[in-house]
Amino acid sequence: MRALGNTSLSRRGFMAASAATGLGAAALSACGSSDSGNSSGKxxxxxxxxxxxxxxxxxxxxxxxxxxxxxxxxxxxxxxxxxxxxxxxxxxxxxxxxxxxxxxxxxxxxxxxxxxxxxxxxxxxxxxxxxxxxxxxxxxxxxxxxxxxxxxxxxxMVGFWYNKALFAKAEIASPPTTWSAYLDAVKALKSAGITPIALAGKEKWPGMYYWAYLAMRVAGLDAMQKAATDADFTGEGFVKAGEHLKELVALEPFQKGFLGAAYSTPNGEAAAMGNGKAAMELMGQWAPVVEGDAGKGIGKDLGFFSFPAVEGGQGALTEVFGxxxxxxxxxxxxxxxxxxxxxxxxxxxxxxxxxxxxxxxxxxxxxxxxxxxxxxxxxxxxxxxxxxxxYLDQAYAPAVGQEINDSVAALIAGSKSPQQVTRSVTEVAKSEKS
Amino acid sequence: MTHSTTSTPYAPELGKVAEPGSVPPAAGPRRPVLRRLGDWLSAVVFTVPALALFGLLVLVPMGYAFYVSFFDWGGFGSPTDVTGFGNYTRLFEDPVFLGDLWRGGLLIGFSIALQLPFALAMAVLLNQELRGRAVYRMLFFAPYILSEVITGVLFGMIFAPGDGLADRLLGAVGLDGLGGEWFAGRDTVLPTLFLVMTWKYFGFHMMLYLAGLQGIPAELYEAARIDGAGTWQRFRHITLPLLAPTLRISAFLSVIFSIQLFDLVWVITTGGPDHASETMAISMVQYGFKRYQMGYASAISVVMFLISLVFALAYQRFVLRRDTEGALTTMRANR
CATH class of the missing domain: 3.40.190.10 (Periplasmic binding protein-like II)
Structure with a gap:
């Protein structure tokens, strides 16, 4: 009896002690990260x-x-x-x-x-x-x-990376510099049986690039700055930008299953470009590296052109997004x-x-x-x-940037109209400001 | 547990008391008092560290999330901008959140109507004398052990539109028409996701059922067979009623899993395309850590918690009553 009582007591004591040690260690490690002093005079x-x-x-x-x-x-x-x-x-x-x-x-x-x-x-x-x-x-x-x-x-900066061989196959003489020429190029690629554009719909930000560039070209840089300070994106230029994007989406230019595609995975946007399965992507300067990483890379066939200007818009071809x-x-x-x-x-x-x-x-x-x-x-x-x-997600508050990504993704998926995009973004921008 | 360990030493003790004239009667009641104090001491020593950790890591953050949900807070500094129930009223006007509720309900319905019966069928099948039974059991249980992330990446590749294994296989047998967008289509993403969930989780429910089936005495089946009951009758009148407690628990777990579904969906679709596979947990992360609207995200987490809590309580009260009552009455009798 006594012996039993003793062992159980000592076991209790041991447990309590180890529990206390555990807590102590956790507490110590929690305050472990302190400032780096300069004790050596350096x-x-x-x-x-x-x-x-x-x-x-x-x-x-x-x-x-x-x-x-x-x-x-x-x-x-x-x-x-x-x-x-x-x-x-x-x-x-x-x-x-x-x-x-x-x-x-x-x-x-x-x-x-x-x-x-x-x-x-x-x-x-x-x-x-x-x-x-x-x-x-x-x-x-x-x-x-x-x-x-x-x-x-x-x-x-962001711009169009394109496959010269596929453009030649579709008999496109030179990269388009206007939006209507761009849409024509997409149509030409489509009728040549080539997927015109690779897009990572799952990640949303690559789709946002289209809307952002169109807004820059149509509404202009000053309007974009003003929209951010006034928390009002309902201006005509932004609606127009959405409408132009809708024109593009209506041509069904993206690869099969683009809404679920990621950017850098083996069957994502960069891989589609890198394996020569799509003719272009709108992407930053890192695109060639990722194309070679996720796919095979297309070497000398790869070319770059700036986002085309939109007829009658405020922005110029030489204004860059990056x-x-x-x-x-x-x-x-x-x-x-x-x-x-x-x-x-x-x-x-x-x-x-x-x-x-x-x-x-x-x-x-x-x-x-x-x-x-x-x-x-x-x-x-x-x-x-x-x-x-x-980049809009850095230029604007995080919530506004995300709402643009989200709304534009919905526009591309066909569940939001250009007006709804500008309204949702404005709503979030207003609530962030208040 | 403590009851049984403390009560065992009484037996020899009582034996001692029974020895003639050896122990004065006054010593009898004093010892249990000491013992009770000792019990309290050990209870305190054992539970306080656990309770302190539980309080610090579970209750305090929960309370804080509840508190924060009444603020408009971006995560910087301390919350100051009180909105009262603003976040909650916003929740029920947010098409994404309402969609989350609808999709959650859909997944729960699918799970109960399809996944659990399937698991039950497999369990009954694997409960038979069958060559290689252990291998099958292991194979069907294996997906449950696999991590959610690995499963997500795996099926992301299998169901890649066009190039994935699924489309290639369908193409090879001339069923191209059945292939398609899978996770990339707004209408196909939920069914595809449910397929993956079933693949992943049915093994778990199957194991629960198998354990339950082991507990059904073979004599019952034997007697029923002698009375001339057919296979269906034996299943309907012996297996189902005796397996009912297991079925109720498994349905309960299935609902809770569905409410909290996050990692699998996050890896495969991150809730897309266009919110078509978003769950409450995903909305919470999107609003909290992508948009830094901590107050609103906290409101989502509170509603998620309340839904789970109300469901769990109601389920225990109305569905599990008989199962838990047995346990409670035994406990009372022991006391």
């Missing part, structure tokens, strides 16, 4: 980026080591996060008001939110001397009230942070990044480093751009 600059792919990741880390070698009193702490993890971490950090010294930004609405909260350093004067040669479109996303808040390292990546600096960060950005942007290293990692140069000085004909075409289109519109 200045530590924390640099958060989202470059997870090789060889870029290796090159970036190397650049940090080179900077440390040149500045023995500075330590660059490189923190590389995956895209989605980065976004959610930054959301939390923005709330707490403590940002990393240097951090990745896409510009637009999110950066503006951080600026409004007084968390971002104004870099206008500090970077002006060495960003003179930058493509204006590259800086556009980071400029608010004529002040620059970040330094771009990457820029890109975005890129940049580095912003926390308010009150050590001077070494800006120093490092300058070091990172040096011509030789920028050229190396262009050559080895397929970036499109942000500085006109580095254009010669481009070897790929298609990327050169994109770069030239960006260099000669007369206007720039940032």
């Amino acid at each position: 200045t530590t600059v924390e640099w958060w980026n989202i470059t997870t792919t090789q060889p870029a990741k290796k090159l970036w880390a190397q650049r940090a080591r080179e900077f440390e070698a040149a500045h023995p009193d500075v330590k660059i702490k490189v923190v590389t996060l995956e895209n989605e993890a980065y976004k959610s971490k930054m959301t939390a950090l923005t709330t707490s008001g403590k940002l990393p010294d240097i951090f990745h930004t896409w510009g637009g609405g999110v950066l503006q939110q951080q600026i409004d909260a007084g968390l971002v350093e104004d870099l206008t004067d500090k970077v002006a001397p060495w960003t003179k040669q930058y493509v204006p479109a590259a800086l556009a996303a980071y400029r608010f009230d004529d002040k620059t808040y970040a330094v771009p390292f990457d820029i890109g 975005g890129g990546g940049g580095h912003a600096v926390r308010k009150g960060a050590p001077d070494a942070a800006v120093e490092f950005l300058k070091f990172f942007a040096e011509k030789e290293f920028a050229a190396k990044l262009v050559k080895d990692t397929g970036l499109i140069p942000v500085s006109k000085d580095v254009r010669s480093a481009l070897t790929d004909a298609n990327l050169t075409a994109v770069s030239d289109a960006l260099n000669s751009a007369t206007g720039f519109q940032l």
